[in-house]
Structures are given as structure tokens and as C-alpha cells.
Amino acid sequence: MVSNGVSLAAGAVLGEMIAEFMLVNMVTLKHVEVLEYVSSRSGMRVFLMEYESPIVNSYYIFPTRAENHEGLPHTLEHLIFLGSALYPERGTLDLLASRAIATGTNAWTDVDHTVYTISTAGLEGSLKMMPVYLDHLLRPTLTQDAFITDVHRVTPDGMNSGTVYCEMKNHENSADSITNFELMHLLYLSESGYSMVHGGRLEALRRTTNERVREYHRRYYRLDNMSIALGGRLGDRAAILKAVAHAEAGLISSGVETHPVDAANYFGIKHWDDPVHCPPLDETSHSTVYFPSDDEEVGQFTMAWRGPKWDEFELCRAISLLGLYLTHTPISPMEQALVYTKDPFGSGVVFSHEILKDGHFTINVQDVPCNPSKLDTIESRIRELLLEVFDNPLDMQRLRALILRECMAHYRSLETSPAEVLVDGVISYVIYGSDRKDLDEQLEGNGQMSSLLEKDEEYWKGILWQYFIDAPWVTVTTLPSIEESERIERFEQSLISQQLEASDLDFLREQEERVELIFSNKSGSVPPHVMEAFGLVDVSKIQPTAWPYMRNFTSIGYGHDGGRVLQGRVQLFNEHGGSIPVSNWSSLVSDLYSLHILMQVNHIASDFVRISVVIPTSHLGLSHMEKQSLTLLCALLFQSDFGEGLGPSMPADILIRQLQEYTSSYSANLGFNSTFGNPDGFCELIQLSMTCHLSNYERVFYLLQRVLRDVRFTPTIISSRVSSLLKSFKKKGRSAKSIVRQASQAMRLRRDSALMSNGLGQQLEYLHYAEESDMTELLQGLYYKLFSQGNMVAHVTCDLTQMPDSWLRGWSVFSGSDAMDRTLRELMGLRSGADAQPNDVNGVFMSMASTDVSFLSFVIPAPLGHLHPEYALLCVLSEYLCMMESPLFRAIRGGGFAYNYSVSYSPNLGELHLSLQQAVDVLGALRATREVFAQMATGHLLTDSDVLSACCSLIYSIIEDEETLSEYSYQTFQDAFRGVGSDFTATLLTQVRQVGVYDLRVLSQKYLTEYLSFGGSHRTIAVVTNKSQADEVHTGLSKMGYGTLFRTTARNLLGFASRGVFQELDLYNSDGSESDDDDELMDTDIDNSDADMDSSEHDGSD
Known part of the structure; x- marks a missing residue:
């Protein structure tokens, strides 16, 4: 692996010492190198992960363990960011991070670790930030002021507030959280750290203290319990290690305690060795739990077993593969019997394997109808299926194909998301590893897969019997409950009264005044000398990715796209880019010129081929029902039969087998970033994507041709898929976030548009039909x-x-357009803003039992298109408002009003969105937002330093969109649909650098003032809150000038989205169940059926 001409591992020898760091481990995976160093002075471990990317990712890793339900690992994670010994001012870390060309810092807490992250454009920013970050991590201030704003406090009106409290309130009563809490107690018993809620239970968060957090920090945040992992284009390892050593020396000289170690044999502190954390599971047990809901139609069923120990690597892999064999794709035994059947038990079967000191694995059946015929028999049916699989011959061909596909998917992920793949393995190794070879087993395990390919049927049946059939298990049945929602509502009301009675009201008022002072931007900010001393990373040194590509169409006009016209309409871009330039393009030019189909070909360094075909729909004159059918059609394309055509007829199960064998992923979607029931702004396009190893290209291309020509739909397969999708809609119908999003769209868009036709409301009615x-x-x-x-x-x-x-x-078989001289957007029928149609209703208010927090969406008009003169300015304004420690961040999240918010610009729809999410006090969040907007519009708050930080942060975001070569390729393709040239990114970076305070002041006056009042069809507001606060919030909104919001129910809103009338849809099946789901991907590769789609690699397991 060569980076900037220097191999990270060039000349490296195990045992070498650089700045008192010993090289103890080296692992090479294809194009990736990983080196492990240990400090003999302190025991701190450093992992250098070299791969091709302009983004350098830094991870600061602490193995942690919750000892109760107070969520101390989680609360500490939040407080770390709020000041340190050298940088006591709140917000310093994130403001400096932006000057290092980052979008701020981040962190996550899991059951066995806490990790802090920063990603910068280039290595320089990561190294500049390291001493600042380390001072915050090991010498935090942990003040009481920070605790009351970011963990928990009681407000003068008796409410609970604080960032952590907001976050956990949004999670605690969800079906998944309730299930997981019960599951871990059954699997590991109450004394185990694995059974503790590391995020914190609300009851425990209300009584924890800042001193408890400080004491936890003293025990876990130590140099000998810490690892640093850096990934990206790193180059000279010596320079990096010297920078780490310098930061380490600064900490030691400041009094941070150290414990010298024998570097060659040091593996960190092990927090899970006490047997109390992994007691044996001796007997089967069952539990039923309830979550709040407005209906009692569908729930979920989870069955779980204890798994192997962490270091039984091959066995862990075998169980994961066996789980896939049982549940993966419609041809698996459990999907066939439980989902793809005339009377399904649920909408999907999901297998998961959590690998801990002693792990566990689960089979979860989603969206199970709440009737006795299903609930009383589902456990026995799963047991029957396991025994049937054991008693009958295994499909060894399919099992081996699964193993090979997992290998392919792993290597593909090293190209598309190397940082995530590598750091997951490093973290696990840091927590549990006790031998240097464990790192290789975690990162690659190629020997494991090779060994498993050789295993016979007896081996696999032995695992099935020992771990799935003969072992004890636990079950959790999770049911929706109206009574539980009413109980929670009563409890919340009584809690307010109890807290007011138990509190000193004068103290609460004084505390709230202190909070207001902290976020009034008057209580102290980052001193200018700190910003000046830190400096600014030289942005000019950061070069966007530029690898060559070729196309036979135009995005702006031939000769204006930024490429070199070679023959006819064929253009070549970035001819000399990439470290492996293609020397002879002549044959490719000739072939591309002779094709009728429009095509772009990107050259990157990869062992895989990714093929996408995009099909427009807007010019075909589709009926409303045909538009509504697009989602279902996408869901069926890779799961249907082939008729005779380009080959013999082929049943769907054979097609799925071949797709699993020859591809690493495949999908059919609307647009570029759609999720089921939530299409994106390009949803008038259908995109088919397939990714495979180079050796399988011809096979996969043949299958793609057949998908485009030979699909034959059958009533049985259609009925099965419709039934599954209907059941999965229950989650989406309970999602406050989904409802507020649908409400916002329904007030602004034509009901017969592709976007509305494939949205939540219309899809519910369509699928029922x-x-x-x-x-x-x-x-x-x-x-x-x-x-x-x-x-x-x-x-x-x-x-x-x-x-x-x-x-x-081979592509010559496809026909092309008769108007090749037109731009791609014209050929695809894309027209920005064409779906806009203001409605008579411009504000709706709803309450739901399924949420404990509130969501608000406020949308105003904005310029259309990526080439509008204000495009870069609006991007900077959005970044300024959303960046860490911006005035709005401090007002909303810092004030404890809401866990999340966003201001986003959508040029394709011509909209500027304000979104308040997971708010425990939505009125307070809205007031704080209006105050910040009003001050910005009158020329206050905006400073040169903050605007510069926003510009730097946005520069990082632009470069991050092209972090990997695969993402870069996809961005160049999307740019053509946006109607921009190949120099768009470079031009945008230049424009962003030139934005100043005056520009944002003018923009604030023009756009942010639109949020200060309400009225007229051009502005829309949608609000969803919990039932216990509904009246108070509705009254409060009226007093703030939002009295025209129409109050309705979520179900009536869905009727409005579908028919234009606030009337509940008749969506009941014969069993009385209603149907919905949250963010299921419109993705026919079952690998990622309920994961968020990545905007650049969005085809299944990629």
C-alpha cells in the first residue's frame, strides 16, 4: 500500500521503537495495512490503519463497563466535550475541530466501550487536534454547570431536561429498547455488566450526580486503558508516533498518572474477566413485555441463545453463517415458512449475533399480528423449523455460496467503508484480545472462512444441535399496549407534581437562570488567542479525489461539462488522475461511441464491478396507480420468475440463489437515497444496481439483462410481498418522525406526484388495495x-x-435515446420543483402515544437548483446553524430542549427545512430557535471566527462525500443528474472559502426572518408530540403565533396524504390488523432490509 509515495509499513520490523512506542503487531489485508504500537511509558496503544482516502479518521477508544443503570459511561461521554484543564471554555473542542477541517467531534457509548471520534480532511488536522482532544479526555473539567445542561435537571415547571435525558427518553419506551432490556436480563442475569443499560434508565438518570460521573472518570479514563486508532492516507509512521508521544508527554507533565508497562506483552485492562458478567444460562425462560402504542395490532417476537466465547473465532463465524442460512433471503427455511407464505407470522425474520466475552444470538420475527393463532404458536413453530432443518439434508451448495458471499462482502466493505470495518475489529481486539494473532482473526479471518468451506454437513448439524436446539433459550414477546401508553401519561403528569413538591422552587429558578446565562453567549466563549494559537489547516493542500471517467452524454452541454471531447459525444474527464492511469483509451472510446445506451464508465482501483442502470418514469404518462405501483415493482424485480427470453424460464428461487452466489449486493430503488415509504427528490427515477467480483462480471451482466427484459410477475409472489410490506408498515405508522415528515410533504406537494404516490399515506392505502x-x-x-x-x-x-x-x-443490445444532443436532465425528464403545489392547509398538529418526545418540521421556500448563485451561501448558512457549538446548537441542544435538530437546504425541491427532533420541550426549542434567528437577521451573533469555522466544516463535508473511490465515482454520476459539470466540487470549495459575515447576514435577513412568523401557503409547519403534553404544547404554539395549526390524528393525517381529506383510511386486513413500518430500504437484497441506505453505496450489503 503506497500513500503519497511512502508505504506505512516500509522497513517496519516487529519490536522497533519509535518515540518509546514499540511495534508489536502488523496485519495486511489486500490494500490495507494495520500496525499496532504500545507505549512503554504509559501502556497507551496506537493503531495506524493505512488505506486510500482523503479523510483521516481518528478514534480514541476506552473499554468501559456500566455498573448500574445510571448510564455513567454515557453521561461522561457527553460531559467530556464541555471543557478541559487547558481549554475550560465550553465549545472549544468543536470550534477548533472545524479549523482542522472537520465537522466537529463525535462519540458513541456501547455496552463494553466508549469511543470518541474526529474525521479531518487530511492528516494535518488530525494531528493538530490530538493534544486538544487528549486534554479533554484525560483532564476534563466536569463542572456542575455542564451536568445540569447536558445530563439532567428539573426545570421550574417541574419538567425534566438535559441532553442525555432527552436522548434516553426518546429510546426507553420504544419496542426495541424494551425488548433488549428484558433480553439481556434473561440472558446474563441482573449482576452482569451486560445486563446494565449503559445509556442510562430515566429513573436512574434523575438521581445520579456529577460526583458519580467524576469518580467513574477516575477509574476508567487512564492512559493504560486507552487506545488511539488513525485511518486514511497516513504515510510516515514515525512522524505520527512522534506527534502522539509529544501529546503523551504533555499529559504526563501535567500530572496525568502513568503506569509503565512491558510493551511487548501488554494487552490493556480487561474489565470483563470476572465470571459474574458471564454466568451460565442453565434453563429456558419466557417473558412478555409491553410498549406504549395507539393500537394493539402487531408486535414482535425474539428468541435468543447464548453463543461461543469471544476468542472462538471460527465457531463464532460458523454460528453467524448458520443464522444467515436459516433466515437470509426468501429462500431460507424461516423466511419461507414464516414470511413468504399465505398466512405469514410477520413481515421479516432477522438473525443477529452479538460477539462479547460470552456472546449471544437472536432470531427476531418482526411485526407479528397480536392474535392467539400467531402469538401462542410462534415459538413452537420456530422450534419445529429448527428440527426440520436438522432432520433433513442441508443445502450445502447454498451454505458454501453464503460463505463465499460473506468473504466478498467483507472485501467489498474494505473498499467502500474501510474505517468502519477496521475500527470495529480493533475495538473488539482492544477490549477482549489477549494474543497478537487475535487482531488478524478480527480483521480478516480468511483462514476461518477457508476452513469453514471445507466443513461437511455433520459439522454444521452439530453446531445447529448444540447451540440452537439442545441449548437453553429465552424468548421475549413484545406487545403494543394502549393501557401502557395511558400509564406512562399518568406517570409523567404525577412526576411533575412530585418533583415540584420535593424541590426548592427558588433553587430551580436560580438554576434555570444559570442555564439561560450559559447559552446566552454572554457567560464566556472561546478566547480569540486560543483560536489564533491553534491556527488553521491550509485548505489549499487538500485536494479532492480526481480519478478518470468517461461518458457518452452531457450534463450541461458538449464542450461545457469539463471533460475532453474525444469522439462524437464521448467525453473523458480527469484523464491523468488516479494512481493507476489507463494508458490506452482508444478502444474504450470507440466502444462507448458505438453504444446506443447512455453510459458513464469510472475507472478506480478495485477488485469489484458496480453496475447501475437508471430508468426515468416522468415522460411515460403513468397513471396515478402506476406511480403508486413503482415501490412494489422495485421490491419484486429481484424476487420474481424469469420467462423465456434471453434464456430459458427460471423460477424466483433459482434467481435468488444465483444472485447470492455471484453478487456481493443487488438492489432496485426509487431515486438515489430512498427508503420505503420515504422516497427522495429523484424518485421519478428507478435505479437497479448490482455489485460483483471482477471474475463474475459476465454472469452478473447476463442476470441484469434478464431482470431488464424477462421478469414475469406471478400472483403468489406478489401477494406474499404485499402481505409482508403491509405488516412492516406498523412500525412506520408508529414513528413520530415518519408522521411529521409525511405531514410536511402532504401540505406542499401534488398528491399525484411520484414522491407523494410512494409516500407513507398512499402506500398504506395502495398496499391494502x-x-x-x-x-x-x-x-x-x-x-x-x-x-x-x-x-x-x-x-x-x-x-x-x-x-x-x-x-x-455486450451493452450494444440496449437501445438508446433519439435525442442524444440533449442534457441528461432533459432526457430523464427531471424538473426541479415540478411537484410543488401549496395546499389550503399549511399547519398540522398531532399527538401520539408511541412517542415520549416531540418533533417539529418548519419548511420555507428556497432557490431551486445546484447552480443558483445562492447555493454555496445557503450551504454555508445551514452548516453554520448546525455545526457543533454554533449559537443554535448551544440554544437548543445545550439548553436541554431537544436532543437533535437540523437546518437543511434542498435545492432539488427548492426548500429550506428547520427540524426539531426528540424534543422534551419543543416550545422551549422553538423559542430558542426564533431568538437566534432574530438576532442573526439583525446582524448579531455572526462573527468572522464562527463563519470561518462553518466554512471549514462545510469543506470537510464536501470532501467526505467523496471519501472512498466508490463514493467518488457515484458522486460524479449523480452530478450529471444534478445538471452540473465535473468542476462542480472544486468550484464549490472555492465559493465556500469566499463566504463572509456580510453574506450570511444578508442571507439571514432574507430567509431566517421567514421563520419568525407564520401564515401564507408558502410556509408549512407539522408538529407531533406525546399525548401527555399535547394540550400544553398546542396552547403554547397558539400563544407564539401558530394558532392556525389544524389539530388532527396521525391516522387522519395519512388519509390527508392519500386522499386530500383528513379522514382515517380503511386499512384493516381480515384479521383486524393495520399495517406499517419505519425506514425499510426499498432494497431487494435482504442483507440491509432495515438499515439506512448510504447515498453512494446503496445496493444491499455494500
């Missing part, structure tokens, strides 16, 4: 209409030096 009707003819006709057109555009990302000869000529 589809369940009762034969949709075969409609879907088949829509399929022919979509895929027989010539306006498709393809994108291939690969290493061109490794592709087969004449690979491009």
Missing part, C-alpha cells in the same frame, strides 16, 4: 412500459485494467 386485488396484469404492463424505452442510462465502476477484452460491447 393490492392485498385484495390481482395486481399481476397492472404490474406486468408497467414493467414493459418502463423497460422497453430507450432512455435508460448506465453507470459502470471498475478497474478498467482488469476487465475482460471488449466487455463494453
Whole structure:
């Protein structure tokens, strides 16, 4: 691996010493190198992870363990950021981080560790931030002021506030949190650290103290319990280690305690060796728990077993693979029997394996109807299925294909998300590892997979019997409950009264005045000399990625896209970019010129090929129902039969087998970043994507051709998929975030637009209709209409030096457009803002039993398009408002009003969005927001230093969008749909650097003042709150000038989104159940069916 001409490991020898750091471990995985060093002075460990990326990721790792439910690891994580011995002013860490070309800092707490992160554009910023970060980590101030703002306090009106409290209130009564809490107690018993809620239970958060946090810090935040991992283009390891050693020496000289170690044999402090944390599970047990809900239609069922020990690597892999064999894809035994059947038990079956000191694994059936025929039999049915699998021959071909696919997916992830993959293995090794070879086993484990490929059926059945069938298990049935929601509502009301009675009101008022002072920007800010001493990373040294690509279409106009026109309409971009330039483009140019289909080809260093085909729909004159059918059609494309055509007929189960065998991922989606029920601004496009190893390109290309030509829908498969999707909608219908999003869209967009047609409300009604009707003819006709057109555009990302000869000529079978001289946006029928249609209703207010917090969405008009003169300015304004320790951040999150918020600009829709999320005091959050906006609009708050920080932070975000070569390739393709040239990123970076205080002041006067009043169809507000606060919040909004908000229910809102009338939809199945789900991907690769889609690698397990 070469970075800037220097190999990280060049000349490295185990045992070498650099600045008192000993090299104790080296691991190489394909293009990635990982080196482990240990400080003999302190025991601190440093991991250097070298891979190709302009972003350098830093991770500061502390193995931690919760000892009760107070959430001390989590509360400490929040307080760390609020000041240190050398930098006592709140916000210093994040403001300096922006000057290091980062978007601030972040952290997460898990059951066995806490990790602090910062990602910078280039190595310089990471090294500049290291001593500042370490001072915060090991010498934090941990003041009482920080505790009452960011952990917990009681307000003068008896409410509970604080950032951590907001966060946990949003989680504690969710179905998943309730399930996990009960599950861990059953699996590990009450004395184990694994059974403790590391985030904190609300009752315990209300009684914890700052001194408890300080004491926890003293015991866990030590140099000999700390590791640093850096990943990206690193280069000279000696320079990095000397910088770490310098920071370490500064800490030691400041009094941080050290414990010299034998570096060669030091593995850190082990917090989980006490047997109390992993008691044996001796007997089977069952539990039923309830979560608050407005209905009692569907719940979930979880079955769990204890797994192998952490260092039984091959066995851990085997159990994970066996779990996939049982539950992965519609052809797996459990999906076939429980989901893809006439009377399904649920919408999906998910296997998960948590690898701890002693791990556990679960099978979860989602969205189980709450009727006895399902709830009383589901456990026995799963047991029957396990025994059936054991008693019958295993499908060894499928099992081996799964193993190979997991290997492919792992190596693919090293290209698309190397930082996440590597740091996960490093963290696990730091916590539990006791041998140097454990790191290699965690990061690659190639020997494990090779060994497992050789295992016979007896081996696999032995594991199935020992761990799934013969071992004790636990079950948790999680049910929705109206009574539980009413109980929580009564409790919250009584808690306010109790807290007021038990508190000194004068003290509470004084405390609140102190909080207001802290966030009034008058109680102290980062001194200018601190900012000046830190300096600014030289942005000019940071170069965006620029690898070559070629296309036979135009985004702006031939000769204006930024590429070199080679032959006819074929253009070459970044001809000399990339470390592996393609020397002879002539044959590729000729082949690309001769193609009829529109195509872009990106050359990157990769062992994989990623193929995408985008199909427009807007110019086809689709009926409203055909538009509503697009989501279902996408869900069926990779799960349906092939008729005779390009090959013989093929049943769906064979297709799925071949997809699993030859691809690392595959998907069919609306737009570029859609989730099920929440389409994006490009949802008038359908995108099919497939990723495979280079050796499988021809097989996968053949399958893609057949998906585009030979799909034949059948009533059985359609019915099964519709039933599954309907059941999965229950989660989305209970999601306050989803409801407020749908409400906001329903007030602004045409109901017959593709975006609304595939949104939550209309999909609920459409799928109910589809369940009762034969949709075969409609879907088949829509399929022919979509895929027989010539306006498709393809994108291939690969290493061109490794592709087969004449690979491009196979694409000649596809027809093309008759108007090749038009831009891609014109050919695709894309028109920014075309779906906008103001409604008579411009404000709605709802309350839901399924949420303990509030959500608000406030949308105003903004310029359309990425080339508008104000585009860069609005991006900087949004970044300024959202960056860590901005005035708005301090007012909302710092004030404890809400856990999250955002201000985002959508150029494709022409909108500026204000979103308040997970708010325990939405009125306070809105008041604080209005105050900040009013001050900015009158020229206050904005400073040169803060605006510079915002510009630097935005520069990082722009570069991060192209962090890996795969992401870079995808961005260049998306740019064509945005209607911008190849120099868009470079031009935007230049424009951002030029933004100043005056620009944002003018912009604030023009746009932020729109949020200070309400009225007119051009502004919309949607609010969802919990039932216990509904009347108070609604009254408060009226007093603030929002009295015209129409008060309704979530179900009536869905009716409005579907029909334009606030009326509950008739969505009941024959069993009386209603249907919905949260953010399921419109992704037919079951790997990621309920994960968030990455905007650049969005096809399944990528």
C-alpha cells in the first residue's frame, strides 16, 4: 500500500521503537495495512490503519463497563466535550475541530466501550487536534454547570431536561429498547455488566450526580486503558508516533498518572474477566413485555441463545453463517415458512449475533399480528423449523455460496467503508484480545472462512444441535399496549407534581437562570488567542479525489461539462488522475461511441464491478396507480420468475440463489437515497444496481439483462410481498418522525406526484388495495412500459485494467435515446420543483402515544437548483446553524430542549427545512430557535471566527462525500443528474472559502426572518408530540403565533396524504390488523432490509 509515495509499513520490523512506542503487531489485508504500537511509558496503544482516502479518521477508544443503570459511561461521554484543564471554555473542542477541517467531534457509548471520534480532511488536522482532544479526555473539567445542561435537571415547571435525558427518553419506551432490556436480563442475569443499560434508565438518570460521573472518570479514563486508532492516507509512521508521544508527554507533565508497562506483552485492562458478567444460562425462560402504542395490532417476537466465547473465532463465524442460512433471503427455511407464505407470522425474520466475552444470538420475527393463532404458536413453530432443518439434508451448495458471499462482502466493505470495518475489529481486539494473532482473526479471518468451506454437513448439524436446539433459550414477546401508553401519561403528569413538591422552587429558578446565562453567549466563549494559537489547516493542500471517467452524454452541454471531447459525444474527464492511469483509451472510446445506451464508465482501483442502470418514469404518462405501483415493482424485480427470453424460464428461487452466489449486493430503488415509504427528490427515477467480483462480471451482466427484459410477475409472489410490506408498515405508522415528515410533504406537494404516490399515506392505502386485488396484469404492463424505452442510462465502476477484452460491447443490445444532443436532465425528464403545489392547509398538529418526545418540521421556500448563485451561501448558512457549538446548537441542544435538530437546504425541491427532533420541550426549542434567528437577521451573533469555522466544516463535508473511490465515482454520476459539470466540487470549495459575515447576514435577513412568523401557503409547519403534553404544547404554539395549526390524528393525517381529506383510511386486513413500518430500504437484497441506505453505496450489503 503506497500513500503519497511512502508505504506505512516500509522497513517496519516487529519490536522497533519509535518515540518509546514499540511495534508489536502488523496485519495486511489486500490494500490495507494495520500496525499496532504500545507505549512503554504509559501502556497507551496506537493503531495506524493505512488505506486510500482523503479523510483521516481518528478514534480514541476506552473499554468501559456500566455498573448500574445510571448510564455513567454515557453521561461522561457527553460531559467530556464541555471543557478541559487547558481549554475550560465550553465549545472549544468543536470550534477548533472545524479549523482542522472537520465537522466537529463525535462519540458513541456501547455496552463494553466508549469511543470518541474526529474525521479531518487530511492528516494535518488530525494531528493538530490530538493534544486538544487528549486534554479533554484525560483532564476534563466536569463542572456542575455542564451536568445540569447536558445530563439532567428539573426545570421550574417541574419538567425534566438535559441532553442525555432527552436522548434516553426518546429510546426507553420504544419496542426495541424494551425488548433488549428484558433480553439481556434473561440472558446474563441482573449482576452482569451486560445486563446494565449503559445509556442510562430515566429513573436512574434523575438521581445520579456529577460526583458519580467524576469518580467513574477516575477509574476508567487512564492512559493504560486507552487506545488511539488513525485511518486514511497516513504515510510516515514515525512522524505520527512522534506527534502522539509529544501529546503523551504533555499529559504526563501535567500530572496525568502513568503506569509503565512491558510493551511487548501488554494487552490493556480487561474489565470483563470476572465470571459474574458471564454466568451460565442453565434453563429456558419466557417473558412478555409491553410498549406504549395507539393500537394493539402487531408486535414482535425474539428468541435468543447464548453463543461461543469471544476468542472462538471460527465457531463464532460458523454460528453467524448458520443464522444467515436459516433466515437470509426468501429462500431460507424461516423466511419461507414464516414470511413468504399465505398466512405469514410477520413481515421479516432477522438473525443477529452479538460477539462479547460470552456472546449471544437472536432470531427476531418482526411485526407479528397480536392474535392467539400467531402469538401462542410462534415459538413452537420456530422450534419445529429448527428440527426440520436438522432432520433433513442441508443445502450445502447454498451454505458454501453464503460463505463465499460473506468473504466478498467483507472485501467489498474494505473498499467502500474501510474505517468502519477496521475500527470495529480493533475495538473488539482492544477490549477482549489477549494474543497478537487475535487482531488478524478480527480483521480478516480468511483462514476461518477457508476452513469453514471445507466443513461437511455433520459439522454444521452439530453446531445447529448444540447451540440452537439442545441449548437453553429465552424468548421475549413484545406487545403494543394502549393501557401502557395511558400509564406512562399518568406517570409523567404525577412526576411533575412530585418533583415540584420535593424541590426548592427558588433553587430551580436560580438554576434555570444559570442555564439561560450559559447559552446566552454572554457567560464566556472561546478566547480569540486560543483560536489564533491553534491556527488553521491550509485548505489549499487538500485536494479532492480526481480519478478518470468517461461518458457518452452531457450534463450541461458538449464542450461545457469539463471533460475532453474525444469522439462524437464521448467525453473523458480527469484523464491523468488516479494512481493507476489507463494508458490506452482508444478502444474504450470507440466502444462507448458505438453504444446506443447512455453510459458513464469510472475507472478506480478495485477488485469489484458496480453496475447501475437508471430508468426515468416522468415522460411515460403513468397513471396515478402506476406511480403508486413503482415501490412494489422495485421490491419484486429481484424476487420474481424469469420467462423465456434471453434464456430459458427460471423460477424466483433459482434467481435468488444465483444472485447470492455471484453478487456481493443487488438492489432496485426509487431515486438515489430512498427508503420505503420515504422516497427522495429523484424518485421519478428507478435505479437497479448490482455489485460483483471482477471474475463474475459476465454472469452478473447476463442476470441484469434478464431482470431488464424477462421478469414475469406471478400472483403468489406478489401477494406474499404485499402481505409482508403491509405488516412492516406498523412500525412506520408508529414513528413520530415518519408522521411529521409525511405531514410536511402532504401540505406542499401534488398528491399525484411520484414522491407523494410512494409516500407513507398512499402506500398504506395502495398496499391494502393490492392485498385484495390481482395486481399481476397492472404490474406486468408497467414493467414493459418502463423497460422497453430507450432512455435508460448506465453507470459502470471498475478497474478498467482488469476487465475482460471488449466487455463494453455486450451493452450494444440496449437501445438508446433519439435525442442524444440533449442534457441528461432533459432526457430523464427531471424538473426541479415540478411537484410543488401549496395546499389550503399549511399547519398540522398531532399527538401520539408511541412517542415520549416531540418533533417539529418548519419548511420555507428556497432557490431551486445546484447552480443558483445562492447555493454555496445557503450551504454555508445551514452548516453554520448546525455545526457543533454554533449559537443554535448551544440554544437548543445545550439548553436541554431537544436532543437533535437540523437546518437543511434542498435545492432539488427548492426548500429550506428547520427540524426539531426528540424534543422534551419543543416550545422551549422553538423559542430558542426564533431568538437566534432574530438576532442573526439583525446582524448579531455572526462573527468572522464562527463563519470561518462553518466554512471549514462545510469543506470537510464536501470532501467526505467523496471519501472512498466508490463514493467518488457515484458522486460524479449523480452530478450529471444534478445538471452540473465535473468542476462542480472544486468550484464549490472555492465559493465556500469566499463566504463572509456580510453574506450570511444578508442571507439571514432574507430567509431566517421567514421563520419568525407564520401564515401564507408558502410556509408549512407539522408538529407531533406525546399525548401527555399535547394540550400544553398546542396552547403554547397558539400563544407564539401558530394558532392556525389544524389539530388532527396521525391516522387522519395519512388519509390527508392519500386522499386530500383528513379522514382515517380503511386499512384493516381480515384479521383486524393495520399495517406499517419505519425506514425499510426499498432494497431487494435482504442483507440491509432495515438499515439506512448510504447515498453512494446503496445496493444491499455494500
